[in-house]
Amino acid sequence: MAFSLPPVKVIMNGWQTSNEEHIIEQKNGEFFYRLSEKAIAIPCKVMKEDDSFDTLIQSFNRHDAVVILDNKGLPAACITAPQIVEFLHNAFKQLEAFYEAVIQTTDASITVIDEHARVRTWTEGAEKLFTVKKQEIVGQHISDFFDPNKLEILQTLYKGKRITGQYHQPRSDLFVLINSNPVYFNNRIIGAVVSETDVTNQVVLNEKLFNMTTEVHRLEQEVAKYKDSSDPFNSIKGKSTSIQRTVHLARKVCSVKSTVLILGESGVGKEVFAKAIHDGSEEPNAPFISINCGAIPASLFESELFGYERGAFSGADIKGKKGKIELAKGGTLFLDEVGEMPLEMQVKLLRVLQERKYYRVGGEKEIIADFRVIAATNRDLHELMQEGRFREDLYYRLNVVSLHIPPLRERHEDIIELTHFFLNDFSQRYQRPIYEFSPDVMQELLRYHWPGNIRELRNITERLVVFATDGVIRKDYLPFSAGSAGLENNNIMISSNTPKEKDDTILSLQEEMDQYEKKIIERALRIVDGNKLECAKHLGITRATLYNRLKRLGIK
Template structure:
C-alpha cells in the first residue's frame, strides 16, 4: 500500500525518531541505560543498528522496553520506547487501512475477500450490484450461506491455491461474469482468497443478438448475390479489422497492373484467397488461374509439371505429350504456392522464364512464347532461406516486385466473430443443420485462443461445431481446445510433481494433436498400401494438403 517498513531507519525519518530523547541515555562500557526522570532508576536498553529490519526491531522490544538505534559510527541516533513503537505501528496500520478502504470504494468491480474459515471479510459496492446482496447482510458470515458451494470458484482458490485469470463463469442463469481469483498467502500458508468479477451479461446478450442478426444478414447477402451481375472479387475476404482492410486496399492497387506479386503469411492465413481475388479483379472473366503447390510435387517431376513435355520425352510419359502449368496459365495467372519449397535447379529455370517469357517443354526443341502473370506465396522466411543458400537472391528480387503481408488471425481478433458466423452459415446450409444457439462460452474461448492454423483452422473448427450440434445448439465441449483452461493451468501454483504434469500438458498440447494426426495418416497410408492419391481421396483432402501434412509431421 506504500507504507511497507523495511528497516528501523525508516522510523528515524518519522516524527517518532525526531522526538526520541537521546539525551536521557547513559552509556556504561558498551551498555546503554535509559533514565526516565532525574534520580529515577535506570532502565536497560537494547542497542541495534539503524539498518536492521523492522522484524528485528520488534524482537528487541519483546525483551526490552527501550531500544537504542545506532548510526554507522555506533553512536546513538534515536531512543525509542515501547509505547512510542506501539503508537507508530498503530498509526501505520490506520493509514494502511485508510488506503485499503479507499481503493475498495473506488473500484466499480465486484471484489470479494474471504478468510480461512470461508467468512466474507470484504464485499464491495460492485458485488452488491451484481449479486443483490447488501454488505451488512453478508459481511462476517460464511459465503456458502448465500451461494451454492459448487458454483463458488473462490473456494477452489482458498482450498487448493488455484489461480484464475479471465475465466468465463455463470453463477446464475441470468448472470455472466469474468473471474480473476488469487489465494492470500502468509508465512507460506493460505489464509484467505480474493476474487474480482466483471459483469459481462450485457455483452453476452448483445452477442446473441449479433449472432441472430448476422445469420440473417448472411442469408440476405446470398440472396442479393444471386441477382448481382458484377460481384467484387474481394467480397469473399471477410473482416473489418484495420489490419485486413489495409491489406485489401493494397491488393486492389496491385490489380491495376500485371506486375509480379509475392504474398507472405502464415499457413492458413488466406494467401491463395488473396491471389484468386487479385486474378479475378485484373484478368478477363475466362482467363485461367493455374495453381501449383511447390512443396507437394516431388523434385523429379517438378520440371515436367511446370514446363510440360513432348511425347516420348521419357519412359512412362503420355504418348500425346502434356502441357505444363505455365502453358495452361497463358493469358491468365500462374499461382506458385509455397515458392520457398521449390528445388534450387528449378529456381534457375523459372527465373529464365520470368525474364525472357520463353521456355522449352521437356524433350522439346521448339521455343514457346508465353504471356502470363505470376503470383507467388510462401509461409517461409525467404531472407533466411537465402542466407542458407536454399533460395536464389536473383529469383527473390524478380518475384518481389509487390509484397503483400497477410496478417495472422491473432492480429485481427475483432474479425473472429464475423468469420465464425460466416462459416456457421456456410456449414449449416451445406449439412442442412440450422444453428439457432451458440454458447457464449464458445465465443469467449475462440476469442482467447491463439489460432496457430489461422483462418483454415477456424473454418475446420466451425465445421466440427456444426457437425456435433445435432440439436442446433453449439456447446463448449465440442471445441478441440480450451483457452481459459490453459490460461488457468499456466497461473496455478502446484507441488513439484503436479507442476511437472502441468507443464507436460501445456507443452504437449500441439504435440498431442500432431501425434494423433500422425497416427491417422500412418493408418490411412497402410490401408491404401502407400498410395498417396488414394489416401488423400479417402481422407477428403487434396493431394497437396496431404503432402504438406506428411512433410510437417516428418512422414515424407
C-alpha cells in the same frame, strides 16, 4: 531499512556529537540509551543500517530500544519500542486508506473472503450485480447467501485454483467472467479474491446478433442469385481495422501487374487474397494456376514448373506435358509456400522472371513466359536467407509489393462474423438448420488462441454443424473444451489416452487391424447415439459398407 531515524546525541567515552534529546552511550563495547541526562540507561540492541526491517521488528522481542550503526560503525540513531509501534500503526492506516480507495474506485464486483470463508470485502459492483447489501454479507459465511456448488471462490480458497477470464453463470439470468486468486501468507492460503464482470448484455446481444446475422446471410444468398458480384474481395470476411487495411492495399495492387509477396501464418487465407487480386486484375477467362512449392518432390519440381517434351526422361508421357508456367500464360502463377522451394529451382525461377523465357525439360525451343507471379509463405524469408536456404536475389525479385495478412488472434472482432458465415454455409450445405447457438460456445471461440487461424475456425464450425443433429450447438462439441467428443478434422478417432491391453499375445496383422477398426466404429456409434447414417458420414463410408463392417466384426 525504509524508516525515518530520529536524531540523537551520542556520548562515546565522554565525546558528544550534538545536543539532541536522545542520548546513546557506549561503555565497554556495549550501547545504552537514555531519554535525558538524568534518566536510567537502558541496554540497546545494535543493528546495521542495511539490516532488514524484519530483523528490526524481531529485535524488539527482547529490547526496548535499538541502536542503528552507520557504514562506519558509528551510532546514527536510536529507535524505541513506542516509536516503532507508532510507525507500524501509521503504516497500517496508510495501507488501509489505499486499499479502501482502490475498492471504492473500481466498478467491478470484487469479493474477498478469509480462510473461514467469511466475507471481508464486498464492493458496490458486487451489490449491484447480486443485489446483496454490504452490511448484510460482510462478516458472514459466503455460502449463507449463495449455493456453495456454484461458488468458484471456494475452489480457490480450498484448492488454490486460479481462474482467468472464465465464463460462469451463477444465475439463470446472469452471465459473468471470473478472475480469482488465492491469498498466500507464510506459504499458507489465508483467503481468496474474486472479481466478476457482468457480460449478460453481451450474451443477450450475441444471441440477437446470431439470429439477425443468420437471417441476413440467408437474404444475401437469395439476393446473390439475382445479381453477379463484381467485387472479388467480397469473399474476404471481416470488418477489423487490420484486415480492412490489408484489403485496401490489395485493391491498389489490382491496378498493376507487379509481383506480389503475401506473408502470413498458415490458415489466414493467403490463397484467397491471391485469387481476389487475380480476379481484380486479369480478364475473366485468364487462368489462375496454383503450385504448392512444399508438396512437390525436388526431383519432379522442374518438370512440374517448366513441363517436358516427349521422351525427355524414363517414364515421361509420350505426348509431353505443359508446365505450370505455360498453363498460366496470360494469367497468374500462384507460388504457395515459396519458402519451401528447392534451392536449385530458385535459380531457374529467377532466370525466368528476369528474362521471361524458358525451355521445357528436354526441349530445344525457347518459350516466351507471359504470366504474373503472386507468391505466398508462412516462413521468415529473412531467416532462410541467413541460413542460405533462400536466395536473396529471388527474394527481392518477388518482394516488389508485400502484403501481410494478420492472424485471427489479432482480430478477434472478426470471429463472430466468420463463425456465422461458416455456420450459415454448412447448415445449408448439409440441410441442417441451426435453431440455437449456446452463448458459452461463442465465449470459448472468442477466448481461443486459434493457432490454425481461419482454416481451423472453418473446420471447427463444420464440426459444430455436423454434431448439431437437433439444431442446437453446444459447448461440448468444441474440440478444445471439456467433455470434447474427440473429433478432429471431421474424422472420428480413438483418443490417445485409450487404455492399452496388457496382453503380450501377437495376433496376425488382419486380426490386429480388425480389433482397431472395431474400436473406431464402436466409439463412433456411441458419439452419434447409434445413428448409423450419421456414423457412416463421419467415417467417410457408405451406409452399406458400414453394415457389412458391423456384420463382419460382430458389432451389434
